[in-house]
Amino acid sequence: MSYLNKIIYNCKQATFLIEKKQIRRLSFREEIELRIHLAGCGMCVLYNKQSRAINDMVQQLLQDSLKNDLKLDDAFKADLQAKIEEGLGNK
């Protein structure tokens, strides 16, 4: 298989580069290879879009859980403070 054909068929490598690109700059060669692949592969174009959407969703999950205001129960807290006081007493 020719070098070009390898790039065109290799979705595994293309998705690898898509992930890498979200975190750091690709090398010139990697960038060109990814562009060639995406120019001809609708599936990886879709993957690229969905992969970024997943990042946003993960961020959103984080924001939501911060809003949830999950709190420790009072009994646990009282017990914990008592342990701390005990530790302080032993000092």
Add this chain to the structure above:
Amino acid sequence: MITETNVLNPHKWVAAYADYLYMYAIVRINDEDTAKDLVQETFLAALEKVDRFEGKSTERTWLTAILKNKIIDVYRKKSSGLAIASANKAAQEQDEFFEEDNGHWKAEYAPQPIAGMDDEDPLLKKELNSILQKCLQKLPALWNAVFTMKHIDDAATENICTELHVTQANFWVIIHRAKVNLRACLQKNWN
């Protein structure tokens, strides 16, 4: 010039920081009991180190740093032993997504549109979010740790590699596999 020095007041720790630390742990560990244990361990470890507090950071920052180290210990523990077997298993599964010889998507795993992802419908989005949460939990522990540190803490790649004992090469493989798995899991459980 007098610089302000922070002081510790352990008598107020639980009231002031317990909920904050609990939240911090829950987001990164996703297990209420483990998170509770970590909060307790953090305070007790902090108590041991009170003498070494230099007052350079705030009480909260100092306690959070202690908790962060404990969370990384949990990641490490979870990703050794048995977890490695499950990580390898998941790696094999991911190889099923692509053709062995040329790396092309296998027809059954090729990306398809996932409704709710592009949709602005809040109900669809909510449902998709809860599927995403389940999919995240299904990731092998090490992958989840790498993914969480990168996406929630925005940690530097070098730090993640050092703290979790993975090589740079492995880091990229994990980042890739984690996302391919997550996406496939969403597609499978949604459509």
